[in-house]
Amino acid sequence: MVQSHISTLKQLFQQEFSKMVAVISNLFGLQHIEIAEDIVSETFLAATESWAKKGIPENPAAWLYVVAKQKTLYHFRRNKIYEKKVIPELSLRQDNVAQPGEPDFSLGNIRDSQLQMMFAVCNPAIASEAQMGLALRILCGFGIEEIAAAFLTGKETINKRLFRAKEKLRSEKISMEMPPENELTGRLDNVLHIIYLLFNEGYYSRTQDRILRKELCVEAMRLGFMLCEDVRTNLPKTNALLALMCFHASRFDARLTNEESPVLYEDQDELLWDQELINRGLHFLELSASGEEISSYHLEARIAYWHCIKEDTPDKWQEILQLYNQLLCINYSPGAALNRTFALYKADGKKVALAEAEKLGLEGNHFFHLLLGELYDGMDNRKALANLRKAYDLAQNQDEKLVIEKKIALIV
Amino acid sequence: MKDFALIFRQPSYDYSNASPQEMQDLTKKWQDWIGSIAAQGKLKGNPVRLVQEGKVLKAGGVVTDGPFVEIRERLGSLIIVKAADLDEATTLAHGCPALDANGSVEIRQVFS
Incomplete structure (x- = not known):
């Protein structure tokens, strides 16, 4: 009982962390992101103390917003610096704010702020590894310890990485705003790539922690869903990435039923595949089939779809082979080259595949x-x-x- | 590594009577061949594919429509590959489906 209580609180804090940090950062500006993090952490501390005595309120998120609002205002007034630094900026940034320094926790503003935060964190100016760390911290609300575990490294390293990433936010003057329309699809590629990396980090993780791995995948998918909810970012390639993640995630439990080691595809019990997720994947795959662009996510999603059909047919492997052929033309990787050769073996036999395998140079x-x-x-x-x-x-x-x-x- | 263009030419062929199966087999041949080069990490950029129909402009402003009956081998398409030298690029050209259709592959280094 106590355990489940803690786990829901943890989930709640994790969910609300990213929302509140995004909204408060939007108010103060991204260069003051640490203040936003501090205010949110203090709010959680206050919640833990108060709720331990009085019980969890009916609408815990609303409770958090009220307290965060108070703390933000307090912070705002207490520090003269902000009057000099932030208020001049504020008057430029938000003229519709009821009271200076009051964060707007309306559903619409939470969504907008989170989306803007996604584009800020997934800015190509920040190095990719730091970006993943920052995404996990700021967009997914992971603790430093969890991030360290996910990357199989120490807390110290992660802290340094996050520090550098935040410095970069400042030095590159990255601001919280949606990219202009003519840059949007290019910048969206970065966001999608980070989501893809987060998902893979969970799916093929080096860490043994199953819960953490699953959480990484779930968070990557959540960020993908958020992009699909906004008309500006709901593009065919966004749908394709979501389809890909749904298909892969459908096998998550089947792959890990064995505590010791991953279960190989051929040995998986397809009854453990999550049909609901496969259907969702199909839904997104259909949505992705419009427009001109065939992204690597489109191709990988279709390959992943074929792997959701356990039965081996010549057609299946011919299709997979052609998809890998196309994928390699736009995006070479040793893994894709090896999988292509495996598909060739399944489609056309060992002899053909052997001749090709010997050419791979791997x-x-x-x-x-x-x-x-x-x-x-x-x-x-x-x-x-x-x-x-x-x-x-x-x-x-x-x-x-x-x-x-x-x-x-x-x-x- | 240098860049080489592999330029395919083959005799004009009327595909309008080809069966779907024939077309599918032909597509597979091309895709497998290009996929093989891509799997070696030696394909640069996307293949340039040309539509069958086109026009030819000649000196004096004479424009002719396709099909280019007077051209024994029409330009089919081209790809750019990465190879150490002309010999390696030529090796990559082996197995090109244009050769099965009595066509040819021209291998030319691209100025860098």
Whole structure:
């Protein structure tokens, strides 16, 4: 009981953190983002103390907004600096504010502020790793400890990264506003890319913490949904990215039923696939099919869709192969090259795929040797074994080594 | 790494009578071949694909419509690949579906 109480509070704070920081930052300007963070943290502290005594109020979010409003106003009046620094800016920025220094926690302003914050944080001026950290902190309300765990690094490192990222916000004079219309799709690409990276960080995470991994995926999807709710950012590629995330996320539980190690695709129980999410993915996939642009998200979403159909048919693999062909033309990656070759094997057989695999030039990549091991199996067992052993030596973790060991045992 | 243009030419062919299956097979051949180059990380930019119909302007302001019956091999399309030298670029050109249709691939380095 106590545990669930804490987890809901944690969820509430996490959700409200990003909203409140966005709204207050919008008021003070992005260069004072730390003040917004401090005010929100103080508000949570006040909530925890008050609610422990009096119980959780009926509308906890409204309670938080009232207190945050008071604290903001107090902060505003107490510090003479703001009269000099912020008020001149304010008069330029918001002339419709009822009272100077009063944050507007209306639904519309929360949404606008969050969207503007997304574009500010996902500004190409900030280095990508810092950007992910800043996104997790400011857009998703993650604690420093959680961010450190997600990146398998120390709190100190994350603090430094966030500090540098915020410095960058200031030095680059990044402001909270929607990019002008002619820059919007280009800037949206950055936002989508960060969401994509956040999702992948959760889905293919290096960390073993399952709850954290799932939360990363859920947060990435939440940010994607937010973009779909605004007509300016609800573009076909946004829908395509959401479709991609829905399809992948549908297999989240099936992949991780085993506590020890990820469950391989072939061994997954498709009854554990989340049909609801697959349907949502299909909905977004349909929405994405308009306009001229075929983004890599479109192609990856369609590949992910095919993987939601467990049954192997020649058509399935031909389609997947063609999608990888297209994907590689716009966006080469070693992973896509390996997957393309695997699809070629499934579609046209081992011989064709082997000839192609040998051209990839990915020696030293353990998935490459794993693929060669699989392709040579039954064609040239000596080479199959040599490649599997190489893959074993190169594999990064115990789970992967275990899978390779099993394959070796089957050939020997 | 240098950039090379692979320029495909093949005899004019009337595809209007080709069966859907034939067209599908042909598309697959091209996509697999280009996909193979892309999978080696050696494709630069997107392939330039040309529509069948077009016009030819000649000296004296003479304009002719396609199909270019007088041209034995019409320009089909072109791609840019990355390769260490002309030999490697030529190796990449092997397997090009234009060759199956009695066409040719011209390999030319692009000025950098």
